[in-house]
Amino acid sequence: MDEFYFSVNIDANRTLCLAPLTDRRLAMAGQELADTSGYFLFEQHGEGDFAKVEILAHVVSEDAVSRLRSQFNMS
Numbered sequence: 001m002d003e004f005y006f007s008v009n010i011d012a013n014r015t016l017c018l019a020p021l022t023d024r025r026l027a028m029a030g031q032e033l034a035d036t037s038g039y040f041l042f043e044q045h046g047e048g049d050f051a052k053v054e055i056l057a058h059v060v061s062e063d064a065v066s067r068l069r070s071q072f073n074m075s
Contacts, residue, residue: 004065006074015044018059018068028053039065 005019021040026033028051029042039059045052059065068074 006065006069008072008074010043013046016072016074017042017044018065018072018074021055025053029055031055033058041068 003020005017007015007017007019009015018039018041020038021029021033021036021042025042025044026036028044033055035058037060040055041057041059043054043056045054059068
């Protein structure tokens with residue numbers, strides 16, 4: 001699966017993202033995951049070093065990535 005990053009602003013301080021998890025974003029989530037492959041649907045609160053990431057779902061197929069991107073109007 002090629003690596004893409006899709007997002008849509010929810011409000012001034014929150015962004016809904018569909019992307020692979022980087023080590024930095026995983027650290028921002030404060031979670032340990034057994035499988036970090038594929039894409040994740042996550043909400044990012046804030047920006048930069050003080051941002052917080054909340055993982056909502058693990059997306060494992062390109063079809064699911066495409067469908068979620070379309071349903072959430074992500075670019």
